[in-house]
Every structure is written in structure tokens, then in C-alpha cells.
Amino acid sequence: MYKMTYSMDETQAMYAAESEDMLHWTLLNGGEPVLDLRPMGRIIRDPFWFEFEGRYHALFTDNWNSRTIGHAVSDNFLDWELLPFIPVMGENDNVVNCWAPEVYREVDGTYVIIWSTSFADKNDDHKISNRIWGTRTKDFKTFTKAQLFFDPGHPVIDATMWVENATYYMAFKDERGFNAPESKWSAIRTTWARAEEEPFRWKRGLEGERAEVSCEKKKNAAQSGVRIGDMTWEEEPVCGLNGPMLQRISPLLTGWRTEGPILMKKDGEFYMFFDSFGDHSYKGLKSPDFEVWTDISGEMEFPYHCKHLCIRGV
Secondary structure: OEEEEEEOOOOOOEEEEEEOOOOEOEEOHHHOOOEOOHHHOOOOEEEEEEEEOOEEEEEEEOOOOOOOEEEEEEOOOOOEEEOOOEOOOOOOOOEEEEEEEEEEEOOOOOEEEEEEEEEHHHOEOOEOOOEEEEEEEOOOOEEOOOEEEEOOOOOEEEEEEEEEOOEEEEEEEEOOOOOOOOOOOOEEEEEEEEHHHOOOOOOOOOOOOOEEEOOOOHHHHHHHOOEEEOOOOOOOOEOOOOOHHHHOOOOOOOOOOOEEEEEEEEOOEEEEEEEEOOOOEEEEEEEOOOOOOEEOHHHOEOOOOOEEEEEEEO
């Protein structure tokens, strides 16, 4: 059995679906949102779900311009409880956005949240300076200070990871061109590295750090239980960028105006599903080796108008 979370442009709320084969999907909750934050002036885009300590968790983009990411939990995948927003970028007023958070489990058992962020002093008109940033956690309450996670030297968004056999597999959107009609980019690439190559050498660990409680409103910080590590912004936020992963970046694998990839593995083959927003469809690729990909879009029946979804097995 597979479960999916997704959003829709029309509502910017979170929806759910399930499938026996990962290709044909049945809507849950009668096709109505399972979590909707519009009454409180927030949005839900790019919802990524995962399991942790016996419960379903979801992380999501909580606003177009924000220093936080959303976090919710559920026991049944239908009834979701909103938890405190996670201030992954601290109190840095130069931060413009925190988009498309995802989670993967490190080879040492800790969890890594990654997302894309841009900075006001590096943005130029509509050319947004997004790179992939990350933080580590063991409990989704205490987090290391955000560090630059992946930077190929140009704007990127929507990184997604699959970790297996001490190997990191990544897909991401090459954001150059910013979806303009004349762009030759604005599509998805992949890369990979072995853990022994240390593509992510985190500057600080989780243990032995002083912690500064940081929340949207400091008066609510004590109740939130969210802690961010103490790395200052004057320190260079680098985590082993990025050696072999930069050397193995693939050619563009998808058509123009595609984004939001999610990686899966089934019966020994990689699957990558992605939002082909240029033609208002969802598409998919399959590969036996993470190099040669076959289009399987014709085999898919995904929810109508779904956006930037997450699929995981249960």
C-alpha cells in the first residue's frame, strides 16, 4: 500500500490519496482537504509526509514568503493536528522563503530536513537566488542551525532524496531561466554519491550545543518546544559542498517547466514522479540504474490537478 499527500493551486490546502500499485490512486476524505490553513492566513504547498515514532508527520511550505516551515501530525492520515511552525532559518530578516521541505534519514540514524531558500540581498527582480538548505534533528523538536546543503553554482529548488545501501540519490529542479519561455533549463536533473565520499560534512553536531529558543513570536517560544542550534550567521554555513554530487549531475531529464520531483524504489527500480506544470499534468519516469530513464506517464492515473506531491509506502 502507498499513501500520497498533495496540494492544489485552487485551495493551497493538503489532500490525501492511497494506491495499491503506486500508479493508480483513490482519493481519501471524499477528495476534500485533510488540512486547510486558509482561515489562519497560511497556505499548504509541497506537503511531504513520513512516519516517525508510530505517527504520520507532514512538513510543508507554509507561505510564499516565510522563514518557517509547517509541521502537522496524524494517527490515521485523515485527521491532522497542526504543530508549531519550525523556524528553520531563525530570525534572519534577509530570508525570503522556505519552500518544499522534505525529510530523509541519514546513515547514522539522524533525520535531515532540506528545503530551498533565497535571500533578499541576492535576489534580482524575478531572478530568485534559491539554494538547498538543511538542518538535522533526532526528535523534530530540536534542530541544528540551518546550513547550506546543495549548491551547484546556480539557482535550484525542490531537492528530493532517496537513501539506500549507504548511497544518496537526489533529484532537483534546475531553476535557471525561471520558467521563462526562452529558457533552456527549468527542468529536473539527478545526482548521487556514496556515503563514504562524505558529500555532506555537517559543521556542527546535535550534541553539546547551547540552544537558543526561536519561534515566530518569542513570547510563545517556551510553549512551542522548538529549539534551534547556536551557529551564528557570521560563521560560514557550509556542509561539505558537495564534491562527487556536483561531478555527477545528469543532463536535464524532463521537459521545460517541470518541478517537484519525488523519488521512490519498487521491485528494484527507481521511480521519479514530477509536476509537469507547463502542460498541467503529472508525469513519471522509471529506471533500473538511476541513469537510463523510461517515460511511464501513460500508465499513471493521479489525482486531478495535484501539485508537488509526496508518495511513500506503508
